[in-house]
Amino acid sequence: MATTYRTCPISGMQFEDQAEKLMRWNAVAGVLWLLVGGVTALLVILTRWPAIKLLPADQFYLILTAHGIDMLILWILFFEMAVLYFASSVLLRCRIATPKIAWLGFWLMVVGGIITNVAVFQGESSVMFTSYVPMQAQPHFYLGIILVAVGALLGTCVFFGTLVVAKKDKTYQGSLPLVTFGALTAAIIATFTILSGAGILIPTFFWSMGWIKEIDAQLYRMVWWGLGHSSQQINVAAHVSVWYLTAAVLFNAKPLSEKVSRFAFLLYILFLQLASAHHLLSDPGMSAEWKVLNTSYFMYFAVMASMIHGFTVPGAIEAAQRRRGFTNGIFEWLRKAPWGNPVFSGMFISLVSFGFLGGISGVVLGTEQINMLMHNTFYVPGHFHTTVVSGTTLAFMSITFLLVPVLFRRELILPKLCQIQPYLYGISMGILGLVMMGAGTLGVSRRHWDMAFSGAPFQYEWPGAAYLMMGLTGIFGVIAVIGGGLWILLIVGSLLFGKKLDGGKVSDKPTPIPANTQAASAVAHGSDHVPVPGTVILALLLFVSFVLYYFVNWKYLSEVWLLS
Amino acid sequence: MSAILPPSDRLWWKQPIDKVEWAWIGIAFVWGMIMFGMMIYWHIYGKQNLSNEAYKITPELFAAKAEKFIDENTIRTETDQHIPVVRVPPGGDGYLIARLWAWYPILELEEGQTYKIHLSSMDYNHGFSLQPVNINIQVIPGYEHVVKMTPTKKGTYAIVCNEYCGIGHSWMLGRIYVK
Ligand code: HEM
Ligand SMILES: [Cu+2]
Numbered sequence: 001m002a003t004t005y006r007t008c009p010i011s012g013m014q015f016e017d018q019a020e021k022l023m024r025w026n027a028v029a030g031v032l033w034l035l036v037g038g039v040t041a042l043l044v045i046l047t048r049w050p051a052i053k054l055l056p057a058d059q060f061y062l063i064l065t066a067h068g069i070d071m072l073i074l075w076i077l078f079f080e081m082a083v084l085y086f087a088s089s090v091l092l093r094c095r096i097a098t099p100k101i102a103w104l105g106f107w108l109m110v111v112g113g114i115i116t117n118v119a120v121f122q123g124e125s126s127v128m129f130t131s132y133v134p135m136q137a138q139p140h141f142y143l144g145i146i147l148v149a150v151g152a153l154l155g156t157c158v159f160f161g162t163l164v165v166a167k168k169d170k171t172y173q174g175s176l177p178l179v180t181f182g183a184l185t186a187a188i189i190a191t192f193t194i195l196s197g198a199g200i201l202i203p204t205f206f207w208s209m210g211w212i213k214e215i216d217a218q219l220y221r222m223v224w225w226g227l228g229h230s231s232q233q234i235n236v237a238a239h240v241s242v243w244y245l246t247a248a249v250l251f252n253a254k255p256l257s258e259k260v261s262r263f264a265f266l267l268y269i270l271f272l273q274l275a276s277a278h279h280l281l282s283d284p285g286m287s288a289e290w291k292v293l294n295t296s297y298f299m300y301f302a303v304m305a306s307m308i309h310g311f312t313v314p315g316a317i318e319a320a321q322r323r324r325g326f327t328n329g330i331f332e333w334l335r336k337a338p339w340g341n342p343v344f345s346g347m348f349i350s351l352v353s354f355g356f357l358g359g360i361s362g363v364v365l366g367t368e369q370i371n372m373l374m375h376n377t378f379y380v381p382g383h384f385h386t387t388v389v390s391g392t393t394l395a396f397m398s399i400t401f402l403l404v405p406v407l408f409r410r411e412l413i414l415p416k417l418c419q420i421q422p423y424l425y426g427i428s429m430g431i432l433g434l435v436m437m438g439a440g441t442l443g444v445s446r447r448h449w450d451m452a453f454s455g456a457p458f459q460y461e462w463p464g465a466a467y468l469m470m471g472l473t474g475i476f477g478v479i480a481v482i483g484g485g486l487w488i489l490l491i492v493g494s495l496l497f498g499k500k501l502d503g504g505k506v507s508d509k510p511t512p513i514p515a516n517t518q519a520a521s522a523v524a525h526g527s528d529h530v531p532v533p534g535t536v537i538l539a540l541l542l543f544v545s546f547v548l549y550y551f552v553n554w555k556y557l558s559e560v561w562l563l564s
Numbered sequence: 565m566s567a568i569l570p571p572s573d574r575l576w577w578k579q580p581i582d583k584v585e586w587a588w589i590g591i592a593f594v595w596g597m598i599m600f601g602m603m604i605y606w607h608i609y610g611k612q613n614l615s616n617e618a619y620k621i622t623p624e625l626f627a628a629k630a631e632k633f634i635d636e637n638t639i640r641t642e643t644d645q646h647i648p649v650v651r652v653p654p655g656g657d658g659y660l661i662a663r664l665w666a667w668y669p670i671l672e673l674e675e676g677q678t679y680k681i682h683l684s685s686m687d688y689n690h691g692f693s694l695q696p697v698n699i700n701i702q703v704i705p706g707y708e709h710v711v712k713m714t715p716t717k718k719g720t721y722a723i724v725c726n727e728y729c730g731i732g733h734s735w736m737l738g739r740i741y742v743k
């Protein structure tokens with residue numbers, strides 16, 4: 001099929017015509033879902049804010065269902081499709097495999113997303129995005145999600161196909177770039193995830209049609225979390241790849257060690273699927289042995305992988321900065337980093353929030369016995385807003401500031417506001433996560449409309465601190481919504497009104513990646529080893545916080561009723 | 565060279581790993597093993613472990629067992645809905661039904677005694693969230709979970725439902741007395 005290749009004059013990256021269109025459409029669709037998700041976020045937060053309590057109960061549960069689906073599934077998945085096409089076609093400088101199938105996948109996802117949203121907003125499907133049986137939604141609720149999953153699977157196959165094309169057309173030599181390798185791990189996990197999703201959602205769809213009589217409630221939870229948790233692993237692999245990408249583009253940073261970083265990605269594939277067990281730690285149907293085995297052996301290797309990336313990403317930046325001459329003291333490399341560039345500030349806040357807030361809270365929450373202190377409390381959404389929002393969403397937002405000029409060929413509007421957006425969103429979201437976790441530690445439930453329990457036969461008065469935490473949740477949630485809304489405004493505004501930029505040279509043949517010029521000149525690695533003391537200190541700080549917080553929770557646990 | 569290009573050294577897997585990186589990998593690995601060890605340690609020496617005892621059961625059968633328990637041990641009723649307050653025999657078995665949208669019945673326990681509390685749901689998933697102690701256990705229809713509990717302090721406790729179960733979820737509040 002005839003196609004053309006454009007070389008971007010700003011970045012030197014090469015965009016194949018079809019891949020470029022696909023990335024744009026997927027990214028724009030993602031942003032639109034984020035917009036819907038953002039509106040629902042505002043309504044959710046204003047309802048959970050005890051002083052405001054905006055929506056009535058039925059609407060609250062409806063909106064919360066929409067929030068989970070539009071954010072976690074639709075915004076993230078559409079953007080990830082763009083990331084996959086970027087990591088394959090752009091980084092490997094080749095045409096995209098079977099663009100028709102990629103478009104089919106895209107439209108399936110669009111149609112599926114709309115169908116599920118229609119089901120939710122019709123009001124008979126307020127089952128939350130987890131849709132635990134036997135609570136039943138309308139059949140088209142499940143059908144829409146199935147279509148989205150099939151679409152995403154097609155996109156993932158196109159990604160694999162594109163890797164094959166690049167290999168066949170010899171557009172690169174040697175091994176895949178690290179970022180592409182990271183995307184490959186994400187895609188492999190995605191395949192597994194979608195298959196487990198099919199394994200549970202298709203029977204559930206049949207059940208909602210009345211073709212199957214019953215689905216075991218515990219079995220549903222187990223298989224569903226094979227989808228629900230591994231999909232978070234896709235997000236982690238994707239945003240870690242975006243971190244490496246940012247470091248490479250802004251600092252020309254290279255991984256401290258290719259071997260270590262790749263090995264860490266591989267660990268995600270090997271061990272993360274089974275971490276879905278940590279959603280079932282307080283369930284009746286699994287034995288303690290099964291829980292301990294899955295949370296420890298399997299999950300801790302994946303935790304180790306994240307700890308490795310958490311070290312090698314800032315390490316790569318530090319080494320690159322030191323090579324540039326920022327060698328004074330321990331932290332000059334960080335002080336002199338481009339804090340005014342939203343691509344960097346967003347990425348770095350994402351890295352720190354994911355590590356310090358999301359990572360630590362996640363492991364503690366996923367500890368078999370400690371889970372009982374937090375299961376289904378507000379701690380849980382607190383935790384995952386520091387992973388999938390402060391981590392993934394913020395990383396995607398910050399890389400978009402790079403993509404607007406490069407992919408959409410538009411200058412960013414209002415650069416001053418672009419500069420502050422990552423701080424506004426990142427910091428408020430970090431605090432939001434913390435106060436949500438605080439409320440959860442005091443017992444406040446998630447997915448709960450009324451802290452006052454009106455209509456109940458008894459009374460229960462939450463401690464005053466819980467109300468304080470929920471009030472703060474309201475305040476920082478609103479600020480976060482403003483930060484997110486600002487991003488949408490800036491990006492959509494730039495796409496519509498930003499100054500048009502020159503697209504660069506167009507050719508009908510791809511220009512392959514030049515064979516390794518650096519290797520010849522500098523005998524590459526080994527010889528130019530740079531120590532990274534600043535990163536070591538940051539890593540040790542993380543480790544100390546981790547250990548302290550971990551044992552504090554065992555202390556809390558030791559104080560509750562005795563259970564056996 | 566950079567992470568967006570193929571590794572400059574084609575034999576990248578032969579490059580030695582820096583000492584600092586090894587050290588960090590070592591720390592992460594050992595820490596993972598310590599956390600693994602902690603869970604097992606707690607199973608042996610800790611006093612808060614979630615019970616392993618669970619059976620498949622139908623809601624009807626569970627309800628029948630619970631009704632029998634309630635009939636035999638009710639000491640009074642409370643509220644205008646006449647919810648039975650049931651004294652669980654010390655060391656014995658107590659039943660707690662989760663259903664739309666109530667925890668039934670009210671249980672009365674004694675401080676320092678150990679009870680086997682049977683939990684199950686009649687309909688959807690529910691969440692047993694004991695407050696202000698903050699113990700949280702998933703309650704799933706079709707499964708009878710037998711949890712051994714020993715209250716450590718006297719008082720009136722609330723059972724909040726913290727698994728979304730429909731419109732009445734927010735008023736699904738139960739009660740446990742500890743004498
Ligand atoms: C400004 C932005 C946001 C705010 C203020 C916000 C706020 C909240 C709050 C307060 C809850 C908990 C509600 C409850 O359990 O009662 C929640 C749930 C949730 N949020 Fe967000 N959120 C935001 C953005 C996001 C984003 C970007 C994502 C995903 C990428 C996301 C994914 C979710 C999910 C999956 C749930 C769980 C829904 C459920 O329990 O079924 N949120 N959000
Ligand atoms: Cu409930």
